[in-house]
Amino acid sequence: MSTPSDPIKFAYWVPNVSGGLVISNIEQRTSWDIEYNRKLAQIAEASGFEYALTQIRFTAGYGADNQHESVAFSHALLAATTSLKVIAAILPGPWTPVLAAKQIATINHLSSGRIAVNIVSGWFRGEFQAIGEPWLDHDERYRRSEEFIRSLRGIWTEGSLTFAGDFYRFRDYSMKPKPIDPQPEIFQGGSSRAARDMAARVADWYFTNGNTPEEIRKQVDDIHAKASANNRSVKIGVNAFAIARETEDEAKAVLDEIIAKANPEAVQGFADQVKNAGKASPEGEGNWAKSSFADLVQYNDGFRSNLIGTPEQIAERIIALKNAGADLILLGFLHFQEEVESFGKHVIPLVRRLEAERQSELIAAE
Numbered sequence: 001m002s003t004p005s006d007p008i009k010f011a012y013w014v015p016n017v018s019g020g021l022v023i024s025n026i027e028q029r030t031s032w033d034i035e036y037n038r039k040l041a042q043i044a045e046a047s048g049f050e051y052a053l054t055q056i057r058f059t060a061g062y063g064a065d066n067q068h069e070s071v072a073f074s075h076a077l078l079a080a081t082t083s084l085k086v087i088a089a090i091l092p093g094p095w096t097p098v099l100a101a102k103q104i105a106t107i108n109h110l111s112s113g114r115i116a117v118n119i120v121s122g123w124f125r126g127e128f129q130a131i132g133e134p135w136l137d138h139d140e141r142y143r144r145s146e147e148f149i150r151s152l153r154g155i156w157t158e159g160s161l162t163f164a165g166d167f168y169r170f171r172d173y174s175m176k177p178k179p180i181d182p183q184p185e186i187f188q189g190g191s192s193r194a195a196r197d198m199a200a201r202v203a204d205w206y207f208t209n210g211n212t213p214e215e216i217r218k219q220v221d222d223i224h225a226k227a228s229a230n231n232r233s234v235k236i237g238v239n240a241f242a243i244a245r246e247t248e249d250e251a252k253a254v255l256d257e258i259i260a261k262a263n264p265e266a267v268q269g270f271a272d273q274v275k276n277a278g279k280a281s282p283e284g285e286g287n288w289a290k291s292s293f294a295d296l297v298q299y300n301d302g303f304r305s306n307l308i309g310t311p312e313q314i315a316e317r318i319i320a321l322k323n324a325g326a327d328l329i330l331l332g333f334l335h336f337q338e339e340v341e342s343f344g345k346h347v348i349p350l351v352r353r354l355e356a357e358r359q360s361e362l363i364a365a366e
């Protein structure tokens, strides 16, 4: 958990799958190939972005017909950069913890400690069927992810690991070399009660879909309370799709165009599949449980965070999310290279100014 004096961090979605970050036929000057992505990573680290997040997909969903694998792709980005941290998505099922621990420890050495992981629990039943992976019930997926994370940490930190779980078992397993300190950070993506409980017990970071500051605050309060009951602290990352333009009308017109040009079959196909996520939890809450058609056009509810307007408006809304408990904003864009650079030039400095002003107010009030 950060304090108000900690600057909010910025991450961007690595476009390692085709089709961009919105399910729309609007022009997206973004490419999923490695050359585009290497340059993007270099632009991002020079523009004030601390993290990049690669996605894992094994088959097409929502029109993302081509997908590069996350761990290999993350390594290529680390090799092209010097300070950016890259978070590789890892899906329990296809990955075992022993394979993930070994791969990530090696990349940790190759990148001077800049690799992190995002443990994702799965929402896409058709994908699991296509690759021959058994499909578990919603909360069972999180029980498996929790064992996955406990195994990962155990392998990384303990001289010799013996672990007897329902999903994974180790006997006197000693992996060398261990990652160099600080240990790779462990994010988890998912927002249901099972996701929050798991994050509070074992994750370093909780990633959630886009939402209003009020809704984010509810999740934050829940996680912080649960984490402190476990003597832990968990940081919060919130997704957003940013459209910064000179005027608010221009920015809103871009959003309208994205939605008007949405691909209805692909959005509907995605809507059908995400019913296996939050809605399938015992509480019927979590990611996409309340998403409208327009929300689903950005596949992690990024419009809901409302970073759509002038740089000043966006900076103020980022501060509102920070005040609600966000430690990091994860960003998607229409034209990644151009907009990451412009966000670094026009929005991040305003955020830093607002943070400094708030800090002075706090000091003056003491």
Ligand SMILES: Cc1cc2nc3c(=O)[nH]c(=O)nc-3n(C[C@H](O)[C@H](O)[C@H](O)COP(=O)(O)O)c2cc1C
Residues within 6 Å of the ligand: 054, 055, 056, 057, 089, 091, 118, 119, 120, 121, 122, 123, 124, 189, 190, 191, 192, 193, 194, 195, 207, 208, 209, 239, 276, 277, 278, 279, 281, 285, 286, 287, 288, 300, 330
């Ligand atoms: C920021 C973020 C990134 C995610 N990345 C991936 C991913 O790369 N691959 C994947 O299969 N699922 C990904 N997910 C989906 C989650 O792992 C999870 O299945 C989904 O959010 C539903 O969770 P819930 O039912 O707990 O709300 C991501 C979720 C979030 C919030």
